Amino acid sequence: MRKVAIIGVGNSKFGNRNDVNLTELAFEAVKPALEDAGIVAKDVEFMALGSVGAGAWYAELLPAVVAAEYCGLTGIGLVRCEAACASGSAAFLSAYSVVASGPAEIAMALGVEKMREVDTSTAMEWIGRAGYYIWEFHNFGLTFPAYYALYASAHMAKYDTTEEDLALVAVKNHKYGAMNPLAHFQKKITVDEVLSSMVISYPLKLYDCCPMTDGSAAIILASEEKTKELGIDTPIWVTGIGYSSGTANLSRRKNYVGLETSVLASKRAFKAAHVTPDQVDVAEVHDCFTIAEIMAYEDVGFCKKGEGAKLIREGQTEIGGKIPVNIDGGLKAKGHPIGTTGCSMIYELTKQLREETIQKSRQAPLKNYIGLAHNVGGTGHYCYVTILRR
Amino acid sequence: MASMPSLKSREIKIVHNMPISKTLPFWEGLKQGKVLATKCKKCETLYFPPSADCPNCLSSDMEWIELSDEAEIETFTHVVIRPTSFQQYKPYTVAIGRLKEGVKVLAWLTGFKLSQIKVGMKVKLTAKITPEGNPTYAFTPFEEK
Numbered sequence: 001m002r003k004v005a006i007i008g009v010g011n012s013k014f015g016n017r018n019d020v021n022l023t024e025l026a027f028e029a030v031k032p033a034l035e036d037a038g039i040v041a042k043d044v045e046f047m048a049l050g051s052v053g054a055g056a057w058y059a060e061l062l063p064a065v066v067a068a069e070y071c072g073l074t075g076i077g078l079v080r081c082e083a084a085c086a087s088g089s090a091a092f093l094s095a096y097s098v099v100a101s102g103p104a105e106i107a108m109a110l111g112v113e114k115m116r117e118v119d120t121s122t123a124m125e126w127i128g129r130a131g132y133y134i135w136e137f138h139n140f141g142l143t144f145p146a147y148y149a150l151y152a153s154a155h156m157a158k159y160d161t162t163e164e165d166l167a168l169v170a171v172k173n174h175k176y177g178a179m180n181p182l183a184h185f186q187k188k189i190t191v192d193e194v195l196s197s198m199v200i201s202y203p204l205k206l207y208d209c210c211p212m213t214d215g216s217a218a219i220i221l222a223s224e225e226k227t228k229e230l231g232i233d234t235p236i237w238v239t240g241i242g243y244s245s246g247t248a249n250l251s252r253r254k255n256y257v258g259l260e261t262s263v264l265a266s267k268r269a270f271k272a273a274h275v276t277p278d279q280v281d282v283a284e285v286h287d288c289f290t291i292a293e294i295m296a297y298e299d300v301g302f303c304k305k306g307e308g309a310k311l312i313r314e315g316q317t318e319i320g321g322k323i324p325v326n327i328d329g330g331l332k333a334k335g336h337p338i339g340t341t342g343c344s345m346i347y348e349l350t351k352q353l354r355e356e357t358i359q360k361s362r363q364a365p366l367k368n369y370i371g372l373a374h375n376v377g378g379t380g381h382y383c384y385v386t387i388l389r390r
Numbered sequence: 391m392a393s394m395p396s397l398k399s400r401e402i403k404i405v406h407n408m409p410i411s412k413t414l415p416f417w418e419g420l421k422q423g424k425v426l427a428t429k430c431k432k433c434e435t436l437y438f439p440p441s442a443d444c445p446n447c448l449s450s451d452m453e454w455i456e457l458s459d460e461a462e463i464e465t466f467t468h469v470v471i472r473p474t475s476f477q478q479y480k481p482y483t484v485a486i487g488r489l490k491e492g493v494k495v496l497a498w499l500t501g502f503k504l505s506q507i508k509v510g511m512k513v514k515l516t517a518k519i520t521p522e523g524n525p526t527y528a529f530t531p532f533e534e535k
Contacts, residue, residue: 018394059399117399125473134408135439136496139526140484141469141476149467150486157465157509202468202504249439251486251494256465 001100005227005235006388008037008220011347014184014335016116017214022060023070025216026112029343030071033108033218038230044220045104046077048094050087050111051339054080056126058114067112077104084130085288086377087111088217088342089384095221096238105226111340112216123212127338130378132248145209145289146201147250147379152291153203154256158306163203165309166290167194170207170333172318173287173326177333179362184213184335208290213335217343219350234354239370240273240387242266246380257306259380262286262299266374269385270301275370277301280387282352282364283323284345286376287330297325300374300385324364327352342384345373353390366390412442415454420517420525425459427493428452438493459515461487461495461529468504485529487513499529 010032017025034041049064060066064080067073077098083090088111095107115123127144129137136142155161171191177183189207197206227235244264247253254260270276277300285300287293294308302323303311311317317325328334328348331341349371357363369390376383410417416439419426428437430444431451438457443450466485469476476482485499485507495515499507513529520526 018396117396119474121472121474121477124471125475128473132439139520139524140496140498141473141479141482142484142496143469143471143473145471146467146469146484150465150484153467154465154509198470199468200471202470204467249496251438251496256486 002102003224004096004099004221004238005224005232006219006238006346006350007222007227007230007232007235008033008039009347009350010036010218011182011344012216013182014213014215014337017114018116022058022063022112022114023066025114025214026067026110027071029112029216029218030110033220037220037232039106039220041072044073044076044106044108046095046098046107047073048091048107048109049080050089050091050109050342051080051113052082052084052087053113053115053126053338057123058117063112067110083382083384084377085286085336085338086342086375086382086384087339088344089373089375089386090342090382092219092342092346092386093241093243093384095219096241099221099223106220106222109219109221109343110216111337111343113337113339114214115212115337116214120212131250131381135249143201145204148289148291149201149204150250151256151295151379152289155291155295156203158257159309161294161309163195164191165294165312166208167191168312169287169290169293170194172312173330173332176327176362177329179359180329180334181358183329183333184211185329185333204289204291210288210331210336213337215335215337215340215344217340217347219343219346234390236350236353237389238386239389240269240271240275242269242272242385244268244383248381250379258295258299259376259383261380261383262296262374262376265383265385266300269372269387273387273389275387279368280323280370280372281366281368282327282349283325283372283374284328284330284348285325285374287326287332288336288376290332292376293326293330296374300372319362319364327362327364342373342375345375346386346388349373349388353388413440416440417525420527421519423517425457425515425517425527426454427457429455436491436493438495457493457515458490461489461513461515463487463499463507463509463511463513463529464494465509466499466507483507487515487529489515495527497528501531
């Protein structure tokens with residue numbers, strides 16, 4: 001396998017983007033990524049798209065094709081990857097693989113999602129169906145918050161994690177979202193505001209949940225030879241990718257206090273990258289709900305099982321703490337355009353590792369120049385963990 | 391941004407016909423008040439939800455087993471904000487319960503106030519027919535002795 005570097009990244013403004021259609025939104029990430037790499041569209045040989053809502057929450061059915069045409073990429077190898085909320089990471093793996101294994105010198109991973117072309121309850125319907133439709137949605141109407149609420153109830157019962165602990169995650173991520181001009185929510189919130197927000201699916205409340213967001217992100221990958229040839233200043237190397245999956249039926253899981261798929265994917269990524277959790281300088285973890293971030297601390301290995309709440313209480317996941325997590329606002333405040341999130345995590349880590357964050361107060365201190373992205377699809381149905389190094 | 395100019399797409403109504411031939415005894419069993427699982431005759435793995443094929447040993451030689459009716463709640467949630475096709479219901483509670491056979495069941499938990507529900511409590515698994523006539527199953531309180 002060849003060494004592969006990230007040579008260009010782009011990320012659109014996240015939010016309610018009813019001012020643009022799917023392809024125009026994709027353009028907002030592709031153009032800056034190409035400019036960042038100093039290449040043109042015809043230099044890209046393969047593009048993998050992460051996008052989930054084709055024909056469901058947005059109208060287009062073949063998003064890779066329409067986005068490629070709109071961005072001048074027609075003719076290249078093209079595929080759409082589906083791994084639910086980890087589709088962006090699946091696309092990243094696909095683009096990485098065609099470069100690492102030889103066929104392409106330059107490939108692109110693009111994430112684009114338009115979640116607001118339908119009303120909120122219809123979007124909730126589609127996302128709720130994204131588990132095992134016949135066994136867990138058809139008769140029981142599980143929603144995405146409800147799936148994670150099942151984990152929250154179990155975690156709270158076993159480890160005495162409290163609703164206040166969950167609220168601290170939202171407060172932290174909104175704090176950093178307020179510092180990120182790309183974020184959907186750029187507003188600080190308080191623990192009391194979280195606790196008094198309306199119940200969505202007990203014990204999760206409105207401010208425990210990520211928003212439905214429109215957004216795009218593009219990552220350009222190149223072989224070591226091509227990276228040198230192009231004279232890329234600060235290549236960010238892909239040093240380890242781990243992946244795993246979990247049962248479709250939540251009723252077939254061993255327990256509801258962590259995601260086995262996160263544990264497995266993390267172990268595989270650390271092994272591939274030859275690094276340990278304590279060497280990571282900055283992490284993006286999948287905080288679609290506040291409980292998900294607490295479980296991620298434990299499952300990735302930033303703390304022991306059951307100690308996730310302690311980590312957030314002590315402020316260890318803020319800048320200046322043991323391991324800064326989601327300092328772009330995370331899915332919670334930056335927003336979660338489902339198929340885009342994996343690529344957006346890589347965008348943020350690339351900016352952090354290059355020490356190029358838009359606002360310097362949001363820059364993580366770097367010791368080992370190692371970043372980690374943990375991207376979960378569904379409720380632990382898929383997981384991808386990607387480790388990058390400058 | 392909700393007021394941004396937009397075009398309405400053409401409207402379609404989607405209803406899927408999901409085949410149940412291979413699990414028909416399960417759906418018929420619910421109508422007779424029974425909750426059935428499948429058991430692989432070769433490797434003896436028990437499956438709920440029922441499976442017509444065994445992912446463990448790849449055999450398709452399965453037998454139907456009626457499950458016991460006592461479940462211990464492992465976790466639960468109370469769904470307040472509901473999806474489009476569940477708008478006609480009041481907020482509902484969903485729980486996952488473990489049976490003594492080792493399999494777990496995800497279903498609605500009815501007949502309790504939210505404040506009464508605790509992880510670890512024992513409830514009854516009951517087959518039932520929804521008001522719309524669909525076979526389903528739910529967790530309910532055991533009758534007072």
